[in-house]
Amino acid sequence: MSQVSVVKCNKYDKIMLKSSITKALDMIGGISSFMNKGNNVLLKVNLLSPKPPEAAVTTHPKFVEAVVELFKEAGAAKVMVGDSSGGAIAGKAVTAKAFKVSGIQDAAERAGAEVVNFDKTGVVGIKVTNDEIIYLAKPVVEADVVVSLPKLKTHSATLFTGAVKNMFGCIPGLKKAEYHRKYPNPNKFAHILTQIYSISRVQLSIMDGITAMEGNGPGSGPPKDLGLILASADGVALDSVASKIIGYDPIKIPYLTECDRRGLGVAQLDKIQIKGWALETVKARDFRLPSNAFLTRVPDFIGTGLLNILKAVPAANPEKCNGCQVCVENCPPQVIKMKGKIPDINYDECIECLCCHELCPQNAMELKFRNPFIRIIAGLLSGAGGTIRH
Ligand code: SF4
Ligand code: SF4
Known part of the structure; x- marks a missing residue:
């Protein structure tokens, strides 16, 4: 039977954190059951985009x-802290900037870790099926111990992001966009997330659920204090x-069901x-789930055609958009064009990956229901005007 430890911790205070994380690990066998002295340990953080810690x-x-x-302290020879951020600005990956802005670079170096930018470490190809090779950042394949260190967040496309989805960042740089193109929509994307998780060799996951993200995550939802740390080998x-804990039925989350x-x-x-x-x-x-989470409550007899009409779609809010075109540049099938200073989406060709929503630096690419009637239906199904509350 899989074990998950749940510990309370309501502050980002180092002494309190170390004691709470130790408590969480002790409940599942202790840190020494996950490593040997002299091991090289890779901590895979969530470094989605260049945002400060309070976001x-x-x-x-x-x-x-x-x-x-x-x-x-447990005797690791080397600890590495690594990731590859999502998206690009002017053709350049933003990982190096994200390490600095998030404060993770300073924190990791202060504690004696090596920061590894997966965009620069090279890759190792792993054959997952006869016709599919996945290229993972080298440290993920070479470290003795791989630890997922996710942030607990909602996700507008995949509903939830945690230990499993965190490993998508083991795909360096702009290659991630290719997977969005190849596996459009959340159900198909669940397949590639599962494949990546299956080869990423995660032995331990420790989740930062102290301040989580609610609403339309993972890049622009509001922070929400939860005061929790979770740990598990699974x-x-x-x-x-x-x-x-935040209000989902986990078996309605496609990639978790697929992993199971x-x-x-x-x-x-x-x-x-x-x-x-x-x-x-x-x-x-009162934890707000993403706009499209209400679809998990729609009975199975409702066809996918109707589900598609019900979905909230990305649309730029002209009052927040500054015309930077990051969304245009990072749309995997390139279906966003500028109309004057505002991006305009060809919804017939949109693959619902929500990269535009996830990566907009101004949080201007919002999720909107197509008309007020649908918004009312979503509200009735969710009990809260399209953004589910618990
Ligand atoms: S929606 Fe966001 S990413 Fe797109 S142009 Fe506007 S501000 Fe830039
Ligand atoms: S418009 Fe947005 S959601 Fe649609 S394909 Fe482009 S990035 Fe993905």
Whole structure:
């Protein structure tokens, strides 16, 4: 049976963090059960985009610093902190900038870790099927121990992002956009997320759920204090527990179900042993899920055609948009064109990846229901005007 530990911690204070993370790890066997002295350890953080820690887009730098110190103290020879951010500006990946702006570079170096920018480390090709090779950043393949350090966030396209989705960043640079093109829409994208997770060798996941992100995450939702740290050797079980805490039924999240079906972890809550705080005692109140999360509550007899009409779609808010064209540049099938100073989307060709929404630096690419009637239906199904509240 998979085990997930749930520990309370309400501040990014290093002493408190180290003690809470140690407590979470002790409940699942202790840090030494995940590493040997002299190992090289890779911490895969969430470094989606260049946003400061208070935006809750990236794993908090103090959280990263605490984990680095714990692995060093446990005898790791080398601790690396790595990721590749999403998107590009003027053809250049933004990972180096994101390491600085997020505070993770300073924090990791202060604790004695090496910062590894996956866009520059080279890749190793791993054959996953007869006709598919996935190219992972070299450190992910070469480290003795790989640890996922996700931020607990909603995700407008995949509904939730945690330990499993975090490993998508092991694909360096602009190659990520190719996967969005090749696996359009969240159900197909679940397949590639599952494939990447299956080869990314994650032995341990420790989630920063102290300040989470609610609403239309993962790049522009509002921060929400949850005060939780979760840890598990099973990233699928960890995500299932975390997603339940914020109000989802985990088996409605396509990539968690796919991981469970393939035996990569457990998504069924009755097969997960929760250690520490019981689920009922930590369930979040008034946690807003993304606009399209209400679709998980639509009965199965409703056809996919109707579901597609019900969906909220990205649209630029002219009052926030500054015309920077980051969305145009990062749209995988290139279906966004500028109309004057405002981006205009060809919805017939849109693959619903929501990269435009995720990467807009101004949070101007918002999710809108196509007309007020649909908004009312979404509100009725969700109980809250299209953005579900619990
Ligand atoms: S929607 Fe965002 S990314 Fe696109 S042009 Fe406007 S500000 Fe830039
Ligand atoms: S318009 Fe946005 S959601 Fe549609 S394909 Fe382009 S980036 Fe993806």
